[in-house]
Amino acid sequence: MRTDARMVPGIVAEARQLVGAARQAFAGEPRPRALLADCARRLDQPLRVALAGALKSGKSTLLNSLIGQDIAPTDATECTRVVTWYRHGSTPSVTAYAPDGAKANVVVRRGGGTHGLTFDLDRLTWDTPEPREVDHLEVEWPAAALANTTIIDTPGTSSLSREVSQRTARLLTPADAGTDDSVENIAIPGADAVVYLLRRLDDADIRFLEQIGAAAASGDSGVSGPLGVVGVVSRADEIGAGRIDALHSARDVAVRFAGELERTGLCQAVIPVAGLLAFAAATLRQQEFTAFEALAGIPIEELSAALLSADRFARPDIALPVPPELRAQLAERFGMFGIRMAVTLIRLGVRDSATLAAELTSRSGVDELRSVLDVQFGQRADQLKAHSALTVLVRILTAYPGTAADELLPRVRTLLADVHGFAELRLLGRLRTDELTLPADDLAELHRLIGGSGVAPHLRLGRPLDTPAPELRAHAIESVRKWRVLAKHPLADQSMSTACLTAARSAEGILDLLNT
Structure with a gap:
C-alpha cells in the first residue's frame, strides 16, 4: 500500500533533502542552481495563497476582510494592475520592484472618509539612475493573519489589457503562460494554493480554472501550478439585490457552481462571502x-x-x-x-x-471561508509547499538528464504520484453540496476521517487529544474495516464506493503514521 504523502512525517524535510541533493549535482549549472535555491527558500517560507478572479470581483475587499485591517487599496488605481504580495513584517512598508530587481519605496496615502489606502506609483524613486516599470509590489504589515500565510492579490483575469491578465497567469502557471518551451522557461509557480473569486461561472472562469487544474496535475508535462483551489461566490450580498435573504440566494448559487465545478474537479469547495x-x-x-x-x-x-x-x-x-x-x-x-x-x-x-x-x-460568510482555508490549506501547508517545490524539481531533473541527480527522479515522482490528498480535498468539496446516502453519524465520521475537522490523527478519529496511541490504533483499524465493508456493499453506487474507499485509505494513513 502506498503511504499518503500528507500523512508522512516531515514531507517538507524530505523535499528539502531532495532539493539539496539536486543543488549539489547542479553546482556548475547557473540556471537550475538558481531555481533550486528558490525552491529551498520556498520550503522555509509561509504558505502562499493567491486571490484570483475577474476584474472587479472583489479580491482586494476580500483580502481586507480576511486580514481584518484596511491594507489593500480597493479603488481602481494603477496598483490593482500589478501583482501585490502581502507578507508579515514588524513595521508597515510598501516596496515596488522592477523586472530586473531594482526597487523603490512606495508612498502610502490614506484617503478621507471610507476611501482607505492608496499606493502612489506616480512618483517612485528607484535605487538605480534610470526609471523602471513596476513588476510587482511587496507589502509588509504587522498583521497576525499574515504570520503563517502570505497572500497575493492579483490583477483581474479578464482585464481589457492582455498584459495585465497575463501577469496573473504567469504567477499561477508560469510555464503554461509563456510561449517558450525551452529549458530556460522553467519557472516556479508563485502560489501554493488559490482562492478564486466568482461572480458568474462563465467560459473565462472555467478556462482559467482548467489551466490551473492542468498545471497542478502534470508535474512531468512542462507546467506546474498550485495544488489547492477554493472558489468564492464574491460580493454575495449583491446577488439578492441587497435583500435580507441575499446570502441565502448566494448559497444556492454557490451550490450550483460547486456542482458544476465538482464534475470537472476544478475546485475543492465554493463558499459565498459578502466581503464588504x-x-x-x-x-x-x-x-x-x-x-x-x-x-x-x-x-x-x-x-x-x-x-x-x-x-x-x-x-x-x-x-x-x-x-x-x-x-x-x-x-x-x-x-x-x-x-x-x-x-x-x-x-x-x-x-x-x-x-x-x-x-x-x-x-x-467570512468565518466559514476561514475555516475552509484552514482545513484545506493551513493544515495542509507542508503538502502544498512540498508539491510546489517537487513539481519544479521534476522539471529540472527531466530537462537536465545525465547527472548524478537522475537517481532522485523515482523518489520525487513517487511523492507527486501519491494523490490521496487530492482525493480527500475533492471529497470534502462534494460533501458540502451533495449528501451521500449514509446515516447522519456515518456522514459526520466520514467528514472527520478525511480531514474535514483537522488533519491530526485524534481529530480524524474523533478522539480527545490525550488519547493513548494504542487506543487510536484500535480505532483506526476499526475504521479501515468499517469503510472497506461499506465500499463493497451491494447497494453502494460508484460515488458511494469511491467515498468509502477514500475514508478507508485515510484510516490506513493514520495507522501508518501511528506505527512510525
Whole structure:
C-alpha cells in the first residue's frame, strides 16, 4: 500500500533533502542552481495563497476582510494592475520592484472618509539612475493573519489589457503562460494554493480554472501550478439585490457552481462571502452602531422605503434620524444588505457594537471561508509547499538528464504520484453540496476521517487529544474495516464506493503514521 504523502512525517524535510541533493549535482549549472535555491527558500517560507478572479470581483475587499485591517487599496488605481504580495513584517512598508530587481519605496496615502489606502506609483524613486516599470509590489504589515500565510492579490483575469491578465497567469502557471518551451522557461509557480473569486461561472472562469487544474496535475508535462483551489461566490450580498435573504440566494448559487465545478474537479469547495460586510463588521465603529440603533427605532415601512437604493438612502430630503453624510458612509461601508441586516439584528435584541460585529461577521460568510482555508490549506501547508517545490524539481531533473541527480527522479515522482490528498480535498468539496446516502453519524465520521475537522490523527478519529496511541490504533483499524465493508456493499453506487474507499485509505494513513 502506498503511504499518503500528507500523512508522512516531515514531507517538507524530505523535499528539502531532495532539493539539496539536486543543488549539489547542479553546482556548475547557473540556471537550475538558481531555481533550486528558490525552491529551498520556498520550503522555509509561509504558505502562499493567491486571490484570483475577474476584474472587479472583489479580491482586494476580500483580502481586507480576511486580514481584518484596511491594507489593500480597493479603488481602481494603477496598483490593482500589478501583482501585490502581502507578507508579515514588524513595521508597515510598501516596496515596488522592477523586472530586473531594482526597487523603490512606495508612498502610502490614506484617503478621507471610507476611501482607505492608496499606493502612489506616480512618483517612485528607484535605487538605480534610470526609471523602471513596476513588476510587482511587496507589502509588509504587522498583521497576525499574515504570520503563517502570505497572500497575493492579483490583477483581474479578464482585464481589457492582455498584459495585465497575463501577469496573473504567469504567477499561477508560469510555464503554461509563456510561449517558450525551452529549458530556460522553467519557472516556479508563485502560489501554493488559490482562492478564486466568482461572480458568474462563465467560459473565462472555467478556462482559467482548467489551466490551473492542468498545471497542478502534470508535474512531468512542462507546467506546474498550485495544488489547492477554493472558489468564492464574491460580493454575495449583491446577488439578492441587497435583500435580507441575499446570502441565502448566494448559497444556492454557490451550490450550483460547486456542482458544476465538482464534475470537472476544478475546485475543492465554493463558499459565498459578502466581503464588504465582513470588512465593515471587523472595523465597526461606535458611531455606526449608534446610527443603526437610531434606524432600528423608526417604523419598518418608512425605513424600507428609504432603503430602496443607496442614493435614496443618503438623500438629504429623506427624513431619517441619521445625518445624510453618515448614511452615505454606512451605504459605502456596509452596502444595503449590511444596513438591513444590522438594523434587523438590533431589532431582534443585539445591544452593543461588539455583539453586532460578531453577528455580522458570522452572516458575511467570512468565518466559514476561514475555516475552509484552514482545513484545506493551513493544515495542509507542508503538502502544498512540498508539491510546489517537487513539481519544479521534476522539471529540472527531466530537462537536465545525465547527472548524478537522475537517481532522485523515482523518489520525487513517487511523492507527486501519491494523490490521496487530492482525493480527500475533492471529497470534502462534494460533501458540502451533495449528501451521500449514509446515516447522519456515518456522514459526520466520514467528514472527520478525511480531514474535514483537522488533519491530526485524534481529530480524524474523533478522539480527545490525550488519547493513548494504542487506543487510536484500535480505532483506526476499526475504521479501515468499517469503510472497506461499506465500499463493497451491494447497494453502494460508484460515488458511494469511491467515498468509502477514500475514508478507508485515510484510516490506513493514520495507522501508518501511528506505527512510525
